Amino acid sequence: MxxxxxxxxxxxxxxxxxxxxxxxxxxxxxxxxxxxxxxxxxxxxxxxxxxxxxxxxxxxxxxxxxxxxxxxxxxxxxxxxxxxxxxxxxxxxxxxxxxxxxxxxxxxxxxxxxxxxxxxxxxxxxxxxxxxxxxxxxxxxxxxxxxxxxxxxxxxxxxxxxxxxxxxxxxxxxxxxxxxxxxxxxxxxxxxxxxxxxERRGLADLRLLAAAVRSVREALGGRVLVAVLTADDFAHLGAADGTAEGIVESLNSLRGVEVAALIKEQELGPRCRVSMRSSGWDVSRFAAEQGGGGHRQAAGFSIDRPPEEVAEWLSSVLARRLSTASS
CATH class of the missing domain: 3.90.1640.10 (inorganic pyrophosphatase (n-terminal core))
Known part of the structure; x- marks a missing residue:
């Protein structure tokens, strides 16, 4: 046995x-x-x-x-x-x-x-x-x-x-x-x-995806993508937090992308929730450093900083980590 x-x-x-x-x-x-x-x-x-x-x-x-x-x-x-x-x-x-x-x-x-x-x-x-x-x-x-x-x-x-x-x-x-x-x-x-x-997505889901795509920051020649959804995005589009499910997977599925992250501004608790996906790099280790966790290719964490500030920091640090791992 x-x-x-x-x-x-x-x-x-x-x-x-x-x-x-x-x-x-x-x-x-x-x-x-x-x-x-x-x-x-x-x-x-x-x-x-x-x-x-x-x-x-x-x-x-x-x-x-x-x-x-x-x-x-x-x-x-x-x-x-x-x-x-x-x-x-x-x-x-x-x-x-x-x-x-x-x-x-x-x-x-x-x-x-x-x-x-x-x-x-x-x-x-x-x-x-x-x-x-x-x-x-x-x-x-x-x-x-x-x-x-x-x-x-x-x-x-x-x-x-x-x-x-x-x-x-x-x-x-x-x-x-x-x-x-x-x-x-x-x-x-x-x-x-x-x-x-x-198959139950509505128009609000599609508009939320569009808002995320418009916000995308590219780093390391497109190997890293970081998107942001603010509290105003959710309110303006009449979308619930759960309707953002799947957006980070869509970003990670794009050709040449190795790590994708979605930053969601929260109304309660820590200011932002970050979800990460990868095609190989261990995102769970990075998430654990920030007090979160997850799997090697799917992880997340919360951070109490403004979303645009988080996006700038995250795109930079992920690009640096991924570049170091590849060298």
């Missing part, structure tokens, strides 16, 4: 023995965070273990038709001394917990696939070769001999699709397709999911 299989089996055994648990995901939750949370909640429901997702701002969750039920969410801090299943978060400070941190005496079960995970849990199921945490949750459900609900299967399939760029990123492997096939057997509809995730 491989170490990876043993780890999944060990955590599955622990899940079966729990009495009640809290669940948490990372800040700025994406579809993998949402999907894995819904999947874990369904696992616990089926084995008779009370569980809730504790999150500081439920409105930050992706707004999709297969989101969690109202009763599955709590905006209260996890109870002192509870068992907390932390999903898709590379470090404890990245958890979007009410109250701003881990309560005293909490036992953390850390389930993740980020290569730079800090192993902050009492139990750590960290599989960097997995495409997503949604894929890992599917493995746990199979280990427990469960058939998840169609809603949970849909959420997990969406999580895998999101984190793999719809099955095209390098993290996509044979295990990813096996998990996707099992989720389809459990009721996930690939056509419906694709339509909801990738």
């Amino acid at each position: 491989s170490a990876e299989v043993w780890e999944v089996a060990s955590v599955a055994d622990r899940m079966r023995a729990e009495r009640a648990v809290a669940v948490a995901v990372h800040e700025h939750p994406d579809l993998d965070a949402l999907g894995s949370a819904i999947g874990v909640l369904d696992v616990f429901r089926q084995i008779g273990v009370p569980a809730q997702l504790h999150i500081d701002d439920p409105s930050a969750l992706p707004q999709v038709s297969f989101g969690p039920a109202t009763g599955d969410i709590s905006t209260a801090p996890p109870p002192t001394g509870c068992v907390l299943y932390a999903l898709d978060a590379g470090s404890a400070p990245r958890l979007a917990l009410p109250g701003g941190g881990l309560p005293a005496g909490v036992t953390v079960v850390n389930i993740d696939h980020h290569h730079d995970n800090t192993r902050y849990g009492a139990v750590n199921l960290v599989l960097p070769n997995a495409s997503s945490v949604s894929e890992i949750v599917c493995l746990l459900a199979e280990e427990l001999a469960l058939r998840l609900s169609a809603r949970a299967a849909t959420a997990l399939y969406a999580g895998i699709s999101f984190d793999t760029g719809h099955f095209r990123h390098a993290s996509t492997g044979s295990a990813t397709f096996r998990a996707a096939a099992r989720l389809v057997e459990w009721g996930a509809d690939p056509h419906t999911i694709y339509a909801e995730l990738y």
Whole structure:
């Protein structure tokens, strides 16, 4: 039995023995965070273990038709001394917990696939070769001999699709397709999911993309692209923050681009949120230096500086780092 299989089996055994648990995901939750949370909640429901997702701002969750039920969410801090299943978060400070941190005496079960995970849990199921945490949750459900609900299967399939760029990123492997096939057997509809995730854009989305393209700064002969969306852009175009999803991927897909970044000005919290994508250079290491994190080819961080100032600094430093790495 491989170490990876043993780890999944060990955590599955622990899940079966729990009495009640809290669940948490990372800040700025994406579809993998949402999907894995819904999947874990369904696992616990089926084995008779009370569980809730504790999150500081439920409105930050992706707004999709297969989101969690109202009763599955709590905006209260996890109870002192509870068992907390932390999903898709590379470090404890990245958890979007009410109250701003881990309560005293909490036992953390850390389930993740980020290569730079800090192993902050009492139990750590960290599989960097997995495409997503949604894929890992599917493995746990199979280990427990469960058939998840169609809603949970849909959420997990969406999580895998999101984190793999719809099955095209390098993290996509044979295990990813096996998990996707099992989720389809459990009721996930690939056509419906694709339509909801990738074919529901409106005119505001297109205008937001145009605004981002107009703002692009090129560096290192076009190998680095940095775009900015200000709070005024969102307000003027009547666009929500979530409608910017996919813009940085579009920039990174252009011929000759090695690193692309999108700076989004925020109304609350740190002034700007930066999302980065690359075709090879490790953006997660740079993001970690700024207090963020992510994957080698997809990472981000927050910074409390004006957006244009961030753009000037970022385009310069990325060009310098990339040039040094290439020499």
